[in-house]
Amino acid sequence: MRASLLTSWKVRFGLAVLGLFVLLAIFGPMLGSDPRANDISAIAEPPSRDHLLGTTQFGQDVLAQTIAGARGSMLVGILAAAIGTVIAIAVGVPAGYFGGAVDNGLNFLTNLFLVMPVLPLILIVAGYVQGTGLWVIALIIGLFGWSGGARTLRAQAMSLSNRDFVLAMRMLGEPHRRLIFAEVLPHLSGWISAMFLHGMIGGVMAEAGLAFLGISDSGSISWGTMIQSAQQQSAVLRGLWWWFVPPGLCIALIGTAATLVNFGVDELSNPKLRLARRSVVTRARLVPRRGEV
Amino acid sequence: MSQPVLEAREVSKHFPVRIGAGRTAVVRAVEDATLALQPGRIVALVGESGSGKTTLARLLARFYPPTSGEIRLRGKAVRGKERDYHRDVQLIFQDPFGSLNPLHRVRYNLERALRLHHGVRARAELNRRVLELLDRVSLSPADQFVDKFPHELSGGQRQRVVIARALAVEPKVLLGDEPISMLDVSIRLEMLNLLDRLRTEDGLALLYITHDIASARYLCDDIVVMYAGRMVEGGPKDDVIASPLHPYTKLLIDSSPDPDRIGGDRDALFDSTAEDLGEPPSLIDPPSGCRFHPRCPFAMDVCKTAVPPRTELPNGQWTHCWLQQEETR
Numbered sequence: 001m002r003a004s005l006l007t008s009w010k011v012r013f014g015l016a017v018l019g020l021f022v023l024l025a026i027f028g029p030m031l032g033s034d035p036r037a038n039d040i041s042a043i044a045e046p047p048s049r050d051h052l053l054g055t056t057q058f059g060q061d062v063l064a065q066t067i068a069g070a071r072g073s074m075l076v077g078i079l080a081a082a083i084g085t086v087i088a089i090a091v092g093v094p095a096g097y098f099g100g101a102v103d104n105g106l107n108f109l110t111n112l113f114l115v116m117p118v119l120p121l122i123l124i125v126a127g128y129v130q131g132t133g134l135w136v137i138a139l140i141i142g143l144f145g146w147s148g149g150a151r152t153l154r155a156q157a158m159s160l161s162n163r164d165f166v167l168a169m170r171m172l173g174e175p176h177r178r179l180i181f182a183e184v185l186p187h188l189s190g191w192i193s194a195m196f197l198h199g200m201i202g203g204v205m206a207e208a209g210l211a212f213l214g215i216s217d218s219g220s221i222s223w224g225t226m227i228q229s230a231q232q233q234s235a236v237l238r239g240l241w242w243w244f245v246p247p248g249l250c251i252a253l254i255g256t257a258a259t260l261v262n263f264g265v266d267e268l269s270n271p272k273l274r275l276a277r278r279s280v281v282t283r284a285r286l287v288p289r290r291g292e293v
Numbered sequence: 294m295s296q297p298v299l300e301a302r303e304v305s306k307h308f309p310v311r312i313g314a315g316r317t318a319v320v321r322a323v324e325d326a327t328l329a330l331q332p333g334r335i336v337a338l339v340g341e342s343g344s345g346k347t348t349l350a351r352l353l354a355r356f357y358p359p360t361s362g363e364i365r366l367r368g369k370a371v372r373g374k375e376r377d378y379h380r381d382v383q384l385i386f387q388d389p390f391g392s393l394n395p396l397h398r399v400r401y402n403l404e405r406a407l408r409l410h411h412g413v414r415a416r417a418e419l420n421r422r423v424l425e426l427l428d429r430v431s432l433s434p435a436d437q438f439v440d441k442f443p444h445e446l447s448g449g450q451r452q453r454v455v456i457a458r459a460l461a462v463e464p465k466v467l468l469g470d471e472p473i474s475m476l477d478v479s480i481r482l483e484m485l486n487l488l489d490r491l492r493t494e495d496g497l498a499l500l501y502i503t504h505d506i507a508s509a510r511y512l513c514d515d516i517v518v519m520y521a522g523r524m525v526e527g528g529p530k531d532d533v534i535a536s537p538l539h540p541y542t543k544l545l546i547d548s549s550p551d552p553d554r555i556g557g558d559r560d561a562l563f564d565s566t567a568e569d570l571g572e573p574p575s576l577i578d579p580p581s582g583c584r585f586h587p588r589c590p591f592a593m594d595v596c597k598t599a600v601p602p603r604t605e606l607p608n609g610q611w612t613h614c615w616l617q618q619e620e621t622r
Contacts, residue, residue, distance in 0.1 A: 173380075186396050
């Protein structure tokens with residue numbers, strides 16, 4: 001099952017790009033130059049040999065900033081996705097599995113978060129919480145972004161827990177905890193990993209969006225804060241494209257990569273989406289058609 | 294007769310359903326069912342689809358509580374922890390493809406049962422007992438099967454694993470919910486022989502649910518016939534099959550193929566009435582009185598108004614039919 005995931009080029013490409021960004025986030029800041037260093041001799045310079053991606057209004061190296069921003073954005077993305085996924089599992093699966101009063105309560109909570117105007121709330125919460133570091137941003141995004149996933153998991157868990165094999169193990173005397181973790185949850189792994197990837201894209205995007213609106217830690221560097229400061233210095237009007245294109249491109253790349261991996265995960269959980277493998281196609285072609293021979 | 298190990302006394306099960314906006318109705322899936330299972334005896338529960346057979350089996354397995362009536366285990370009304378109850382009563386599902394988790398190996402299923410019910414922890418002991426169970430359901434060589442996943446097994450092999458899992462608990466009662474209906478015809482007989490062997494070797498009480506009278510006749514000692522949620526007739530299998538009392542049982546037996554029967558016999562019974570006998574009634578709004586009266590060729594006025602009481606014959610056969618009630622009076 002795991003091997004077949006890697007045979008699709010989409011998954012391979014997506015994983016490669018994601019892996020690259022993760023490596024960049026972990027090891028990047030070690031090799032690059034200081035993203036905060038101001039080179040007074042090069043203010044708002046286009047890409048050159050000294051500064052491969054040019055410099056900002058403050059003489060900071062855009063490449064170094066992009067690399068440093070990878071760490072911030074990936075941190076927020078992964079953390080927000082992890083928080084959101086954990087909450088979605090904790091709310092959605094018990095709601096679907098137990099049903100009844102538990103379901104009513106948890107489903108009410110889910111619906112509440114589903115209809116809540118998230119963006120204004122985040123603005124208010126972020127304004128209320130003192131010091132909006134990247135961790136706090138990730139926490140806020142995760143806390144407000146789990147409801148859709150919880151609904152999906154609830155529906156799946158509901159149908160799974162009435163399947164015969166769950167009933168059979170219940171009749172055997174398995175405790176609920178074990179039924180959930182050993183019988184129901186493994187069947188949701190496809191959904192959960194898809195949800196996590198989706199949450200990661202959402203987290204990176206939300207961080208950029210919030211930073212653009214001014215809700216971020218001005219001290220830390222992420223792709224969102226880069227775009228925001230480019231906007232503040234009206235980089236678009238002044239034609240400083242090298243300032244905002246790299247972080248924007250990185251966000252788009254991560255989104256594409258995660259989506260491609262998601263395609264592969266979808267194919268695993270829904271074989272109807274699967275395309276014929278090349279080996280099968282060639283084998284089918286080699287079989288002579290009746291009448292032609 | 295000895296004391297029944299598991300007994301249902303006038304149990305009913307009603308399911309509330311939603312029909313349209315805000316309106317609810319009640320499906321009367323099982324009504325006043327009475328059934329007794331003796332150790333070492335096999336009772337067949339026969340009826341067409343939707344007659345409440347599976348609901349009754351699930352009531353007996355305590356998947357849901359009865360709306361009224363009571364279930365008695367060894368003469369005591371059951372309540373309390375489900376695990377204690379399931380130590381004595383296990384159910385075999387109809388679909389061997391659905392009742393094993395595709396992610397768990399054969400070994401896992403059996404080991405969980407042994408751990409939960411017998412507290413077996415030691416690796417070697419677990420292994421020995423798992424192999425022993427597989428041998429008992431004739432999955433041999435057992436050591437080749439223990440580490441297989443369900444998708445590597447055929448339908449018959451899966452059903453054997455399901456039975457082995459139920460046996461791991463060492464129950465007193467086994468409820469088989471159409472255990473052979475999803476299997477290939479070629480292996481059905483083997484499964485029936487396996488069930489028969491378990492009954493004679495272990496003295497299990499078996500409830501065998503089926504819509505196939507031929508297999509019921511082959512396996513069981515007693516037959517109970519259900520129609521639209523009610524029991525219509527029961528008794529020793531030979532008596533019920535040879536001389537059915539209830540018109541529904543007659544129709545059911547005559548509609549099952551029998552190579553020994555002469556063609557004309559069947560035509561005589563069905564001739565004009567067969568086409569307009571209609572379908573089983575809706576259980577949301579079942580017919581008043583005897584539930585079979587709209588389809589019964591012999592229906593009388595009293596059938597439409599009152600539920601027929603139980604008529605018992607000296608040979609142990611019983612039925613709920615006004616025709617019999619009139620005759621014995």
